[in-house]
Amino acid sequence: MHPIMQKLAAKFERTDLPAFAPGDTVRVQVKIREGEKERLQAFEGMVIACRKGAQGSFTVRKMSFGQGVERIFPYNSKVVDKVEKVRSYEVRRSKLFYLRGLRGKAARLREVERAAK
Numbered sequence: 001m002h003p004i005m006q007k008l009a010a011k012f013e014r015t016d017l018p019a020f021a022p023g024d025t026v027r028v029q030v031k032i033r034e035g036e037k038e039r040l041q042a043f044e045g046m047v048i049a050c051r052k053g054a055q056g057s058f059t060v061r062k063m064s065f066g067q068g069v070e071r072i073f074p075y076n077s078k079v080v081d082k083v084e085k086v087r088s089y090e091v092r093r094s095k096l097f098y099l100r101g102l103r104g105k106a107a108r109l110r111e112v113e114r115a116a117k
Helices: 003-012 097-101
Strands: 025-034 037-051 057-064 067-074 080-087
Touching (some): 025 067, 037 067, 037 097
Antiparallel strands (some): 025 080, 057 067
């Protein structure tokens, strides 16, 4: 990438997002516009993919009424208000697309033990 583009990307990069990786369950607060009003709606699911860089994004997958729903959020989007990390799971891959074909107990992952506070 051109040095000028790198400087611009660093200038507009978001720093308020927590550190998360594939395998983490996150709650994304999304701005929804309905007519003149704007409200926040939570989209909670597992991060199955992350793309780093200036044009980076992350994919969140959740189950809704037995149907898998995936949504791609750009890191620098104005639609994303806040991202909260709910829990972490131990995974050994960077892309968890294999979860698309699994249901119920087969789709379970091993949770990472949290340090005592």
